[in-house]
Amino acid sequence: MSTTVVTTEAPTTAAPAAAATRGQVEITNVRKSFGGTEVLKGVSLTVPSGGVAVIVGPSGSGKSTLLRTINHLEKVDGGYITIDGQLVGYQVRGNKLHELREKDILKQRTDIGMVFQNFNLFPHLTALENVAEAPVVALRSDNSQRRNKGEARQRALELLDRVGLKDRADAYPRQLSGGQQQRVAIARALALDPKILLFDEPTSALDPELVNEVLDVIRELATSGTTLIIVTHEMGFARDVADTVVFMDQGQIVEQGNPLEIFANPQEPRTRSFFSKVIEPAFNI
Amino acid sequence: MSSAATTVAQSAQRSAPGPATRAEAENLADTGSAAALPADYSDYKLVPARHPWRWVGTVVVALGIAAVAWSLATNPRWEWGVVAQWFTAQSVVTGLVETLKLTAISGALGFILGFILALMRLSASPLLVSVSWTFSWIFRSTPLLVQVLLWYNLGYLYEKVSLGIPFTDVRFFEAQTTTLISQFAAAVLGLTLNQAAYSAEIIRGGILSVDQGQLEAAAALGIPAWRRSTRIILPQAMRAILPTAFNEIIGLVKGTSIVYVLAYSELFYTVQVIYNRTQQVLPLLLVATLWYVVITSVLSVLQYYIERHFSKGAVRNLPLTPLQKVRRFLSTHAATNVRSPR
Ligand SMILES: Nc1ncnc2c1ncn2[C@@H]1O[C@H](COP(=O)(O)OP(=O)(O)O)[C@@H](O)[C@H]1O
Ligand SMILES: [Mg+2]
Numbered sequence: 238m239s240t241t242v243v244t245t246e247a248p249t250t251a252a253p254a255a256a257a258t259r260g261q262v263e264i265t266n267v268r269k270s271f272g273g274t275e276v277l278k279g280v281s282l283t284v285p286s287g288g289v290a291v292i293v294g295p296s297g298s299g300k301s302t303l304l305r306t307i308n309h310l311e312k313v314d315g316g317y318i319t320i321d322g323q324l325v326g327y328q329v330r331g332n333k334l335h336e337l338r339e340k341d342i343l344k345q346r347t348d349i350g351m352v353f354q355n356f357n358l359f360p361h362l363t364a365l366e367n368v369a370e371a372p373v374v375a376l377r378s379d380n381s382q383r384r385n386k387g388e389a390r391q392r393a394l395e396l397l398d399r400v401g402l403k404d405r406a407d408a409y410p411r412q413l414s415g416g417q418q419q420r421v422a423i424a425r426a427l428a429l430d431p432k433i434l435l436f437d438e439p440t441s442a443l444d445p446e447l448v449n450e451v452l453d454v455i456r457e458l459a460t461s462g463t464t465l466i467i468v469t470h471e472m473g474f475a476r477d478v479a480d481t482v483v484f485m486d487q488g489q490i491v492e493q494g495n496p497l498e499i500f501a502n503p504q505e506p507r508t509r510s511f512f513s514k515v516i517e518p519a520f521n522i
Numbered sequence: 523m524s525s526a527a528t529t530v531a532q533s534a535q536r537s538a539p540g541p542a543t544r545a546e547a548e549n550l551a552d553t554g555s556a557a558a559l560p561a562d563y564s565d566y567k568l569v570p571a572r573h574p575w576r577w578v579g580t581v582v583v584a585l586g587i588a589a590v591a592w593s594l595a596t597n598p599r600w601e602w603g604v605v606a607q608w609f610t611a612q613s614v615v616t617g618l619v620e621t622l623k624l625t626a627i628s629g630a631l632g633f634i635l636g637f638i639l640a641l642m643r644l645s646a647s648p649l650l651v652s653v654s655w656t657f658s659w660i661f662r663s664t665p666l667l668v669q670v671l672l673w674y675n676l677g678y679l680y681e682k683v684s685l686g687i688p689f690t691d692v693r694f695f696e697a698q699t700t701t702l703i704s705q706f707a708a709a710v711l712g713l714t715l716n717q718a719a720y721s722a723e724i725i726r727g728g729i730l731s732v733d734q735g736q737l738e739a740a741a742a743l744g745i746p747a748w749r750r751s752t753r754i755i756l757p758q759a760m761r762a763i764l765p766t767a768f769n770e771i772i773g774l775v776k777g778t779s780i781v782y783v784l785a786y787s788e789l790f791y792t793v794q795v796i797y798n799r800t801q802q803v804l805p806l807l808l809v810a811t812l813w814y815v816v817i818t819s820v821l822s823v824l825q826y827y828i829e830r831h832f833s834k835g836a837v838r839n840l841p842l843t844p845l846q847k848v849r850r851f852l853s854t855h856a857a858t859n860v861r862s863p864r
Contacts, residue, residue: 310738310741339747344744355735357733359758361836375746409834409835411835411836429743
């Protein structure tokens, strides 16, 4: 009797534990300089599995750079980043961190989807081909099988359907509106079933009337259990979806917290002055 | 503003019923257009803009072409009979095949090597960068003629060629240089290496023209490096590479004639041999020239379609090909002809 209890209990306790560590990002004291200027001055941030962190801050404050260190597009000069406890871009040998080989870095990146301000869709490939490309050729972090072409296309169609663009699957990016292109880019980032999605100002290049169709897709993702880290200037959107709003200025995290609190009652003067500039008076908290 | 008004006034004065005074004319210039014209144009016929100078230009060019054609046809010294006689002669065709062979092999190898050199040059490794740079530097700064002759005379410089570990006695392979380097090998080596040096720069330029964000997006998706180059970057770079690359290939077709110095019987050498015997210099040069024109024409058509292929996605909608245009023209014309009797 007691053994049956143990065996039935073991999976139920193990399963949430495994789920709880899918996509937890821990950034510890990250530093980065370009030339002589330090762009990230010791940034630490934890985003729990399935969490939604929105990073806001003035232009040039290092938001993009921070985002790009998370998938090792940018190498850190100091500090480290872990995803589910595993170092990004490095491995421990002795008491040193050795940079991984390109192949292993690429594998790690398949867990991290990224959506760019300028979409960066491949213009010579159709929407469907854009989404189906990586699953066929990228080596997976868990060393699972790459998808064959048919499966990848099938999955790509599902994802395009999810972002509302199934009927534009054969269109080339230049035949799509900005909002549609960004939705394809989101589908492309989802194609590898990433644990984490990074958005770098996903709506900044869009005409105002196209912003919402993209934000709606991201809103839907926010409830899906994938960890989202979003750089944006859309404060209303931040208030709606974020678990944590992070305010960055001059390479540092000045303040972070629950969106309702931080918008209503920012503690730091720099935060207050930034919000007073970007949030319209009519903005309702 | 005032000068425009004056013009209106002057022209108005010339036409009898117009306003007589300057003040009235100014009035017309300011408000007249809205008041004088009817508001509904739906019954008006659209008249496309006319381009009279295009017609003048066309006539001038046509006259020029006619004059040249007339002189070519009527001047007996061109000896068209001799040209026709030699154009498809066995020896000429054999030479032509050799020319095509040299072009195809050195062109293909040259561009493959050039692609690798371009990737080396763009890599992060200082060693690869300098090797690639040095290669281009050497082969672009020595005349092709010298390179070809050097390769052919390599046996004079180095009697044996061997593959082994330098400064030891270990040899995997050894051969007499003269048996290894035939005329053909010297020609291909010279043309290929020279072509590679130029193609490397063309391809590098093409790669640089592709937005950095493309590489980043591909890297962020975990797409492997080689695949990034061949599937993402190269097809986009092709748009910048192709026009210059076809220039190079067309140059190479004629450039192969330089290997006549090796007495290698490609088209140009063959023709020389014939006219040295028959003394019909101009007609035989014309034979070679006409073949070069034919090859270049075929390549130009090929270029058009290949460029079109790689512009997929770069333009919103592909323009019609000339053939499609002709077909459309014929079909719409046929359609109007059918309708016109009514
Ligand atoms: N590759 C680079 N080389 C040099 N400076 C850079 C580079 N990338 C970013 N920077 C500089 O780093 C600072 C932070 O940039 P970024 O992270 O893009 O800011 P944000 O996204 O918050 O606007 C800026 O001053 C920018 O000019
Ligand atoms: Mg930025």
